[in-house]
Amino acid sequence: MPADLVKKGAAWWANPLVQASGRAALTAGAQAAIRSRGDPSPWLGAKGGKVAAAALGAALMDGFMGPQK
Numbered sequence: 001m002p003a004d005l006v007k008k009g010a011a012w013w014a015n016p017l018v019q020a021s022g023r024a025a026l027t028a029g030a031q032a033a034i035r036s037r038g039d040p041s042p043w044l045g046a047k048g049g050k051v052a053a054a055a056l057g058a059a060l061m062d063g064f065m066g067p068q069k
Contacts, residue, residue, distance in 0.1 A: 017063065024062040029055030 012018060032054035036047045043051075 021059040021062045025055040025059035028058030 013022075029051050032051040036050060039047050041047050
């Protein structure tokens, strides 16, 4: 991580990159959950996997793309 974005001794969740990735994951996971609300299958199966994959994928992409300047 770039040194100018992270203060020494600061909590990891205070990092703006972590906050942006978390926000992207929450948004993508919520969208996937809303799209699957009519699916009768249990959440501990394919439906939950789709939501988890969407959230993880969004967080990874946001982390790899980095801050947009």
